[in-house]
Amino acid sequence: MFQAIRERLNQGHRTMAFPDGPAPALPDRFRGLPILDQSKCPGGCSECVSACPTDAISQTADALQVDLGRCLFCTDCMEACPEGAVGFSNSYPLATSRREDLIFSGRELELAKALNAKTLKLFGRSLKLRQVSAGGCNGCESDVNVLNTVVFDLGRFGIKFVASPRHADGLLITGPITKNMRLALEKTYAAVATPKIVIAVGACAISGGPFAGLPDQSGGVEGILPIDLYVPGCPPHPMTILDGLLRLLDRLGSHGAASSPK
Ligand code: SF4
CATH class of the missing domain: 3.40.50.12280 (Rossmann fold)
Structure with a gap:
């Protein structure tokens, strides 16, 4: 006792x-609110769109968009982007x-x-x-x-x-x-x-x-x-x-x- x-x-x-x-400090592996940098995506190669397993990310003429309601936060889009236009913050x-x-x-x-x-x-x-x-x-x-x-x-x-x-x-x-x-x-x-x-x-x-x-x-x-x-x-x-x-x-x-x- x-x-x-x-x-x-x-x-x-x-x-x-x-x-x-x-x-509390969240772990480094935590993936929160996406970071979308349109300036790094002038051509719109759509690699991120093709990589997404749930069609959560889309690309219009002037903006990348992520539907957070569909997103699995898997980072496949981030890894597919050759220009580093997609990332994830630790904002929960x-x-x-x-x-x-x-x-x-x-x-x-x-x-x-x-x-x-x-x-x-x-x-x-x-x-x-x-x-x-x-x-x-x-x-x-x-x-x-x-x-x-x-x-x-x-x-x-x-x-x-x-x-x-x-x-x-x-x-x-x-x-x-x-x-x-x-x-x-x-x-x-x-x-x-x-x-x-x-x-x-x-x-x-x-x-x-x-x-x-x-x-x-x-x-x-x-x-x-x-x-x-x-x-x-x-x-x-x-x-x-x-x-x-x-x-x-x-x-x-x-x-x-x-x-x-x-
Ligand atoms: S994190 Fe995964 S599910 Fe979310 S937009 Fe990127 S590829 Fe799609």
Whole structure:
């Protein structure tokens, strides 16, 4: 027992300071918001477009565009570009309120807005979510799960996952919505009392990801349920998911700084 206490004291406080302090340093391998340098792409060779496995990157006459809702952050486009016009930053805030805001052409990303005042009053201090994996590979599910560890400690924001949709204020959905899971998803959504919110996490839930176009899936939640928060990535880093959730609940200031619970 003394050994356990000593170990506990040695470990100290493990929960990150974010959002009251700096965000944790992300690993060098983390790939966040793309960097698109049109000036290095005057001819438009389209090598990046050909390399992309999900048709996420496109090239118009004067702009490269990445659909973050389709992007797997695989960097194939970066490696294919002979001019170095495509890169990836380590900027993790990527969640948006609208699907169209995920079409990124190198300018500022329109990040997620807070829920409307009435809904925020209900969920701002206490949000219970039912997670539905509708054909996910467990990548997004794992990174959502990480939020419940002592490092992220999602519960300190009043956000908790619950087993029953009857106890939930909304759904957090992963996976491309396979044919076999669609009815289950619709029934789960129906079981949540109104008002309710829907959060689509990962490229699959937003667009079908690498499965888009295949007959046994629906290409994501779009067109099935109304979506309040889009969290891109394959899978999204836990910081991207946490940042999106806190923006939705208006728990980050206008500059990403901390704000006290309202
Ligand atoms: S990083 Fe995204 S845009 Fe680039 S090739 Fe991979 S999926 Fe396509």
